[in-house]
Amino acid sequence: MLRTLLAPRLVALHLLVIGVLVSFTLLGRWQLGVFEASGQPRLAADPPPVAVTELTQAGRHTPVEAAGRRVTATGTYDAGGQLLVADRVADVDAPGGRAARDQGFWLLTPLRLTDGTLVAVIRGWVSSPQDPAAAVPEGTVTVTGRLRPAEQTDAVQRSARALPAGQVATVSTSELINVWTDAPLRDGFVVATAQEPASLATPVAVSPPTEGMGLTWRNLAYAAQWWVFAIFAVYMWFHFVRDAVRTDRANRTGQAAPAAPGGPAPGADIV
Missing domain, CATH: 1.20.58 (Methane Monooxygenase Hydroxylase; Chain G, domain 1)
Structure with missing residues (x-):
């Protein structure tokens, strides 16, 4: 055989x-x-930056198709309204809350536009509240960044500890309208990728828009x-x-x- x-x-x-x-x-x-x-997401079209006022409104949700769009905003920061988003790393898509406990803070500052409305801006990331980069710049600033929809209040797994005054766990428009009460607040928030004058804080990474493929x-x-x-x-x-x-x-x-x-x-x- x-x-x-x-x-x-x-x-x-x-x-x-x-x-x-x-x-x-x-x-x-x-x-x-x-x-x-x-089935993996692919990069979608990434048009040139537009004014944030074209994509957001006060009292109305940001359209889904506007998420990730590049926007510009010019105004003055309200230093007294700045908040720290606790337990975050320098990446907007990374998990926060308990998963990133004591990893750092996002600088969440209201930017007052020329029409009197406010838009929430993530100016950058710092390792501690005492970081000199957390200081809010004075005068008129121009921010370029990407628009993100407001986070849900349960977007992170919160720690059992209570956050001190001036700190929040999420960037939630529904919560911020109860904190920044002196002007109408536009929905969503801007993650700054550039600022004039330049910021000393570490930029928070933010990905361009993607689209799902069948x-x-x-x-x-x-x-x-x-x-x-x-x-x-x-x-x-x-x-x-x-x-x-x-x-x-x-x-x-x-x-x-x-x-x-x-x-x-x-x-x-x-x-």
Whole structure:
């Protein structure tokens, strides 16, 4: 049997099947990777900055499609209204609250625009409230950043400890309107990426807008198809090898093929 399996024609068959299996498996894995990648968010269009007043209003929620848009805002900071968002790292998408306890603070400062309304601005990140960078600049400033929707009050897992005065756990418009009561507050907040004059605080990283992509089920079907082809190749290889072994065994035992119906029996004399 071993000599049959190592016959040149079967060795060629073995090598062919191995090549088919490797190729079809890799092709199936490639199509599966395309399927998996199709569901991941991709960068959306990122238009030039617009005035924050074009995308936000007081008393109305910020449109979903405005999240992540680049905006500009010019006004003066209200130093007396500055708050510290506790237990945060310098990344707006990173988890806060208990997951980032004692990691630092966002500088949340109301910016009074020329129309008298307020917009919440994350000016940057500091490691402690005593950091000199927490000081609020005086005079007119121009902020460039990305607009974010207001956080929900349960957006973070809060610690059991009570926050001291001047600190909050989330950037929630519904909470801030009860703190900054001297002017209408626009919904959402701006994460500053640049400021004139420049800020000394560490910038908080904020990602550009993304859009969800639907899964391409066709690629999953292609992956399954390639793997079915690989299984079929193994099935055909098994049958070819089995037939070759049976034929070789029959030849070695001297068995002859059965006679055709109506013909003479093997070995019979013909008169």
